[in-house]
Amino acid sequence: MFKKTLDISSSPHIYKGRSTDDIMKNVVWALLPVVGFSVYSFGWNALWVIATATLACVLTEHVLCKLSKKETTVQDYSALITGLLLGLTLPPIFPLWMAFVGGVIGIALGKYVFGGLGYNVFNPALVGRAVLQAAFPVAITTWHPAFLADRFSTVSGSVFTWPFMQPQFDAISGATPLSAFKFDGITASTAELAFGQISGSTGETCAILIALGGVYLIARNMMSWRIPAAVLLSAFVLSGLLYVINSEVYPSPFFMLFSGGLMLGAVFMATDMVSSPITPIGLWIYGGIIGILTIVIRIWSGLPEGVMYSILLANAISPHIDKVIQNRVYGTSRKIKTI
């Protein structure tokens, strides 16, 4: 009456049934509204840029896997996320060939050489962007106003610049709130910032949608709430302190919180699980570093925005945070390890 053989396995015999690609898929869902708003506010330009960056990342991942004779890993959605994130950090009229280069470099140098998913030290999307920032300083800081009347009828000429050619930008270009503040001392209102009535990178303008995406992921237990909390809290506290000291020179903490890439960085970039620490205390330290560094760069450096460099720096520190900060194990007293 019984089969001759039984299967054996080592316990546990039941599983929660969530997998890594589930998490990745949900990050994509959370990003889609941001992408949607980006296209809504900047038109076809933005769609082209985001699609190109995404295509570059996915293609690079696939080709590299094939070249090293491994099974392709594109179906785990992580390259797709990297592509979307890279696209969302670029200006809407960014030349497509440059976006493509950014995607290739992000995946190849930011992820693949470290060993692929799970082994990258830095957020691959930001590696791509950092290289673009260094290589094409003009193109990456040439902004475009949002909600132009012709945004769905024409595509900006600079987008289709031939590879290795300098782009010719249109006459109309808009300053981002951060550069307007940095170079002209003008600050935008919080409402404008929160609802994306501003210029900026394709995906960073609508802080509310980004935050909602984060809330979704946190509610589904697919993202650490501690990182965005730490980033935003530390940025708010530092800029608030400065604002209290001298509100003539320093902008309000709300402006700091909702402008630029801080929200996008705090919710979708800093929270990359692989390149962030793993213990709760480690996460607070990591997030704190990002928040404080961002404000420091924004206020005292020559750059208007500092989120990218802050996150990359914190990524570099993250393995060391993990080395020093470990959970206190049940039944033991905490001991801080020396490096």
Next chain:
Amino acid sequence: MALFNFHKNTFKHGIHPPESKDETRGLPIRQFPFSPVIILPMAQHIGTPSEIVVREGQEVVRGELLAKAVGYLSVPMHAPVSGIIRKIANVPTISGKMSPGIYLETFPSSTQEVLEGKPIDPDTATAEEILQGIQDAGIVGLGGAAFPTHVKLKVPEGKKCETLLINGIECEPYLTTDHRVMLEQESDIFTGIKYLLKATGAGKAIIGIEANKQDAADHLARHIPEDLPVSIKVLPVKYPQGAEKMLVTSVLQKEVPSQGFPIEVGVVVVNVATTAEIGRLLPHGSGIQERVITIAGPGVKKKGNYRIPVGTPLRFVLEHVGVDEDITEVYMGGPMMGVAVSNLDISIVKGTSGILVFTGKDVSQPSKTYPCIKCGACLDACPILLNPSKLGILAKFEAYDEMARDFHLMDCFECGSCTYVCPSHIPLVQYFRLAKRVVRKRQAEKKEEEVNV
């Protein structure tokens, strides 16, 4: 971390697997028929296997001594049925190893009356006499660990037992034996507690029960004898609350020191089924012949809670309850920590708390293994606050000594919560089991070397 205490009445972390207890929780304990042949391995408990004192061809009465304890960390074994010793030979065990044992043929026409021994009176017996009585009854932890209970109850010199914790948590999914025992054997439990209080010298006893067994908690609360210092604590449902250390933390908000036993914080923990068995056997001076087992899982037809003689072959059990044709996996114990059975010719042992039967379509095999993405789900699950992610990476490199030295590997009690939650399907607890064995072996070798030098 003690800045805010959000963890009142429970321990930190843990998981919430589906309870899957509904199908058997309401079914009363039923006596299982006697199998024509009983197979008794001598290694049913942690410690030295029992030594056989009967010979082939000898007729034995149910409850008669078949094998005696060898030394302190050992228990005797009693005849689960009246019958004839057919053969003394190696018998199959769940680990796959053959172990010395007894084939006992049941007398078909016997009334199966239990032989009684010297009763132990809880009011007049000394602590030593009770401990001896518990050993003589062959009692081991019935929650699954099968550690000799008299050893556990012996309070070491210089230590004092203040609280006796009765473990009625039963946090493993599917299992409902403790639940039924609490509903049906309240007087045995309280008699058992009386013995245990005396044996440990504890001033009070607390019965810890998870909130999904509120009926059992209410039932016991109604029947607490007036002269017994017993209270009942209902705790939120969470796996692995039934682990000794977790239960101590949940009930008393104390942490048992790393590598230590609950007695270090003045607590002795005893499983509720073990307590009931002590209360049932000691007044008659008899030994363990049977135990309560939940038989459940999607592949079983007559699910339920059964009182089954120790040594009943698994094949007989499954034939009696009826299972689907296409069963692929059988577990002894719960789905989180139970052991998969490779061979139906093994038998029920004292530590078997459940038999779960799964068919191919019900087995949730993880599809594909991904690299660790450091999501931290395992850290949020681990009840002893280890870093399974880091341990898993080290295990891949076989850095076992580093795991033990720097990351508290030996504190892992293999509850499996990390593997359960891991989205990358990394076999974390399986790695740790292997790593712990290697570390233990290396430590033993080192000790041996030192002795030889």
